Amino acid sequence: MVSRKKLLILAGDHVGPEIIQEAIKVLGVVAELRPDIKIDIEHGLIGGSSLDAHGVPISDQTLENAASSHAVLLGCVGGPEWEGVPGHLRPEMGVLKLRKRLDAFANIRPCRFFAPSLIDRSTLKPEIVAGVDFTVVRENCGGAYFGAKDEREDIGSDLWVYEKAEIERCARVSAALAMQLSDCGKKRVVWNADKANVLASSRIWRRITHETFSREFPELKLKDQLADSMAMLLVKSPTKFNGIIHTDNTFGDILSDISGGIIGSLGVLPSASISSVPGQGPCKGVYEAVHGSAPDISGKGIANPVGQILSLALLLKYSFGMAEEAVRLEKAVQIVLDSSDHQGLGIRTPDLGGSASTKEVGDAICAVYRAGFS
Numbered sequence: 001m002v003s004r005k006k007l008l009i010l011a012g013d014h015v016g017p018e019i020i021q022e023a024i025k026v027l028g029v030v031a032e033l034r035p036d037i038k039i040d041i042e043h044g045l046i047g048g049s050s051l052d053a054h055g056v057p058i059s060d061q062t063l064e065n066a067a068s069s070h071a072v073l074l075g076c077v078g079g080p081e082w083e084g085v086p087g088h089l090r091p092e093m094g095v096l097k098l099r100k101r102l103d104a105f106a107n108i109r110p111c112r113f114f115a116p117s118l119i120d121r122s123t124l125k126p127e128i129v130a131g132v133d134f135t136v137v138r139e140n141c142g143g144a145y146f147g148a149k150d151e152r153e154d155i156g157s158d159l160w161v162y163e164k165a166e167i168e169r170c171a172r173v174s175a176a177l178a179m180q181l182s183d184c185g186k187k188r189v190v191w192n193a194d195k196a197n198v199l200a201s202s203r204i205w206r207r208i209t210h211e212t213f214s215r216e217f218p219e220l221k222l223k224d225q226l227a228d229s230m231a232m233l234l235v236k237s238p239t240k241f242n243g244i245i246h247t248d249n250t251f252g253d254i255l256s257d258i259s260g261g262i263i264g265s266l267g268v269l270p271s272a273s274i275s276s277v278p279g280q281g282p283c284k285g286v287y288e289a290v291h292g293s294a295p296d297i298s299g300k301g302i303a304n305p306v307g308q309i310l311s312l313a314l315l316l317k318y319s320f321g322m323a324e325e326a327v328r329l330e331k332a333v334q335i336v337l338d339s340s341d342h343q344g345l346g347i348r349t350p351d352l353g354g355s356a357s358t359k360e361v362g363d364a365i366c367a368v369y370r371a372g373f374s
């Protein structure tokens with residue numbers, strides 16, 4: 001029997017369409033090898049391209065289309081051409097509205113060397129970054145990004161609020177991922193990052209996180225680190241945080257971009273924003289690279305498609321129940337990045353020191369995935 005999956009693809013702005021194109025090619029190969037699964041793809045607009053076409057960063061129809069899909073594969077939005085538009089119409093609001101509409105409350109952002117040879121690309125010394133392997137679990141539908149705003153000529157404010165239920169459900173996702181760590185021989189440590197020394201929203205965050213863990217996951221080790229000193233320590237000794245970093249929306253956004261510095265390029269990092277605790281059946285989600293629309297390199301055909309393609313792997317795993325394909329795709333990415341092209345480097349885009357184009361990297365991943373490996 002054929003199982004049908006509905007996928008909405010929102011390419012977005014600048015490098016968004018360039019990297020999404022490669023992910024679509026890869027998905028085509030994945031689907032070709034699984035004729036028992038039929039993926040129905042629809043496309044829509046988000047960000048500046050939606051603003052230009054419809055006057056809003058995401059239309060109600062696109063939001064409803066997203067809600068009726070099994071998953072959304074999202075490129076990235078924004079750019080200097082939309083800098084002057086009012087706050088509520090900014091391209092980035094399209095992404096926030098999408099996350100909210102799907103209630104995609106947990107943003108999972110893994111940080112590790114997806115190919116061993118990438119270690120030399122880190123801005124940090126190899127002995128400092130070797131073995132780094134943590135996942136940021138960022139609360140994705142609350143906090144300062146979603147609080148009431150007041151924006152006038154002489155004043156601007158964002159309300160930074162957290163309620164008990166929002167913290168509990170995010171803690172359950174962090175815990176579920178930590179429980180899986182022991183299955184692959186890793187330490188089951190969860191680091192809670194907040195600013196409980198200053199912010200009331202962080203004090204409730206810390207208290208509810210501890211209560212949830214001690215009530216529901218007493219076997220897990222939970223440690224606290226203030227988010228500012230964590231940022232410093234992530235650069236000084238990133239492996240200290242191997243395991244899960246459980247944190248709120250704002251801190252998670254910042255700490256996960258530091259991951260890009262650790263790994264050497266934001267272009268390789270994927271993310272999954274999911275709407276239920278993983279491991280309890282397929283969940284709906286939004287899958288996008290960690291980076292933004294990179295206007296400084298768009299239109300040149302050199303954007304790294306790996307973060308987007310690894311986000312597709314997360315989509316296969318969490319929303320399509322295709323865990324084996326996800327593993328195969330991650331392995332294909334690793335082989336391509338580690339392989340040698342004519343310059344002795346892997347088939348990599350310039351952000352990783354290579355000379356390959358976006359398309360060449362996508363083509364190579366498709367070829368390796370299709371060929372398989374033992």
Ligand SMILES: NC(=O)C1=CN([C@@H]2O[C@H](COP(=O)(O)OP(=O)(O)OC[C@H]3O[C@@H](n4cnc5c(N)ncnc54)[C@H](O)[C@@H]3O)[C@@H](O)[C@H]2O)C=CC1
Nearest residue numbers: 076077078079095266267291292293294296297303304351
């Ligand atoms: N989810 C989304 O759609 C997000 C959108 N943005 C938006 O993106 C726009 C640009 O923001 P920036 O601060 O410049 O951050 P950015 O993440 O777009 O770029 C930061 C740096 O990383 C590089 N980079 C990013 N992705 C890359 C890739 N795939 N391959 C190679 N290099 C890559 C860029 O060239 C740039 O030097 C802004 O409008 C921002 O609001 C930012 C973050 C997330």
Ligand SMILES: CC(C)CC(=O)C(=O)O
Nearest residue numbers: 092093095096253290291
């Ligand atoms: C809506 C996005 C622009 C916020 C962001 O930077 C992110 O989610 O990584």
Ligand SMILES: [Mg+2]
Nearest residue numbers: 253254257290
């Ligand atoms: Mg960000």
